[in-house]
Amino acid sequence: MGVTPVAAYVPGHARPPGALSVVPLDVLEVLPSAIRVPRLTVVDVRGDPVLSGTDRLRSDPGRGGGPLSTRTMEETARAFALTNVAWCARRLLDVVETYLKTVLPSLRILIGTHEKGARRWGGGHYRLPASSYSELPEPSPVDVPGEVHLGSGRAYVHHDGARYLHAPGHNVALVSHEVAHHVCRHIGDLRLNRLRPPRQQTNHRTAVEEGTCDYLAAAMIGHPDIYGWHREHVPISDPRRRCLSAPWTMADFRGGHDADPHADGSIWACALWEARSRAGEAGHPGESVDRLLIDGLADLGREQGVARSPESRRARRYYGTLLSRMLGACTDAALAEHLERVMAARGIRPGWSNARARDVARGFG
Numbered sequence: 001m002g003v004t005p006v007a008a009y010v011p012g013h014a015r016p017p018g019a020l021s022v023v024p025l026d027v028l029e030v031l032p033s034a035i036r037v038p039r040l041t042v043v044d045v046r047g048d049p050v051l052s053g054t055d056r057l058r059s060d061p062g063r064g065g066g067p068l069s070t071r072t073m074e075e076t077a078r079a080f081a082l083t084n085v086a087w088c089a090r091r092l093l094d095v096v097e098t099y100l101k102t103v104l105p106s107l108r109i110l111i112g113t114h115e116k117g118a119r120r121w122g123g124g125h126y127r128l129p130a131s132s133y134s135e136l137p138e139p140s141p142v143d144v145p146g147e148v149h150l151g152s153g154r155a156y157v158h159h160d161g162a163r164y165l166h167a168p169g170h171n172v173a174l175v176s177h178e179v180a181h182h183v184c185r186h187i188g189d190l191r192l193n194r195l196r197p198p199r200q201q202t203n204h205r206t207a208v209e210e211g212t213c214d215y216l217a218a219a220m221i222g223h224p225d226i227y228g229w230h231r232e233h234v235p236i237s238d239p240r241r242r243c244l245s246a247p248w249t250m251a252d253f254r255g256g257h258d259a260d261p262h263a264d265g266s267i268w269a270c271a272l273w274e275a276r277s278r279a280g281e282a283g284h285p286g287e288s289v290d291r292l293l294i295d296g297l298a299d300l301g302r303e304q305g306v307a308r309s310p311e312s313r314r315a316r317r318y319y320g321t322l323l324s325r326m327l328g329a330c331t332d333a334a335l336a337e338h339l340e341r342v343m344a345a346r347g348i349r350p351g352w353s354n355a356r357a358r359d360v361a362r363g364f365g
Helices: 054-058 071-100 172-188 207-221 261-277 287-301 310-315 319-329 333-345 354-361
Strands: 002-010 019-027 029-031 034-037 040-044 107-111 124-127 147-150 156-159 162-165
Touching: 002 054, 002 071, 019 034, 019 071, 034 071, 040 071, 054 071, 071 107, 071 147, 071 172, 071 207, 071 287, 107 172, 124 172, 147 172, 172 207, 172 287, 207 261, 207 287, 207 319, 261 287, 261 319, 261 333, 287 319, 287 333, 319 333, 319 354
Parallel strands: 040 107, 107 147
Antiparallel strands: 002 019, 029 034, 034 040, 124 147, 156 162
């Protein structure tokens, strides 16, 4: 089909979820329940056709659809989710591929997964094939390169003075966060899944990966309060809000098997966002930090010999390790000094383990 106008939410000055817009998208094929674009397929897996014609590529969001909406609103909401997800995902992937002059493995995104009957799922995750899963088992094999799964939505939020079903496929930040896991897997390979059998990869995420994905989501929407739309009831001071303008430092780091990597990852994400927000002090646009992060991930992904070194494997969990790679990729002394200074104020230092940084931040070092 070629470049085609489709409907999507464009983040910016408009309140979340963004400004409803018609945007250009390179569409390869439109199927009854799917849309294919370069190296990306988005599928509604709930069974009945969604895209009955090209006009459905510019559907109204239908206030998220859902069980309390009309049939027409539900149908348009599902059609809108397909184009919105495709545009959001391709936008982030284009940024990464342009920076690195590379092509990422193809990604499949499924909408309406992990639902039985009237029971709806309101979340999203990135899945790699594994022998078992700690929650939400997979009814069919997962693609070896990885998949993003999004629910239909089950909770309502207020938007423009009326009820709106929070459909994950309508949330630009949520989609961007999950697609960012695909970037981490194939650019940084933080858990070294390339060394595991193709269908026995790990889905356990580290804090540095969750924080990196939160940051990339914030960079895509241009705002630190990435989940403010559907978590407005959660105070910004609560780690569950995952707002990148929060003052978290390594003194707040928990670590360990029982710690939430999303909450710990907020420390890394907030530090990156502050560096981005203040990059002008070093004479650079905020996007310079985005590029340093992606370059740092790529450098980490190219590391050889880690299969024989347990310590090298552990070091891939440290904020200080990725910071060192970012600084090594930086060719501008002023920008490197700026990044190191902002990170140090949060307790993050090049090469330090998370435990050491936490202990020093708490005054035990």
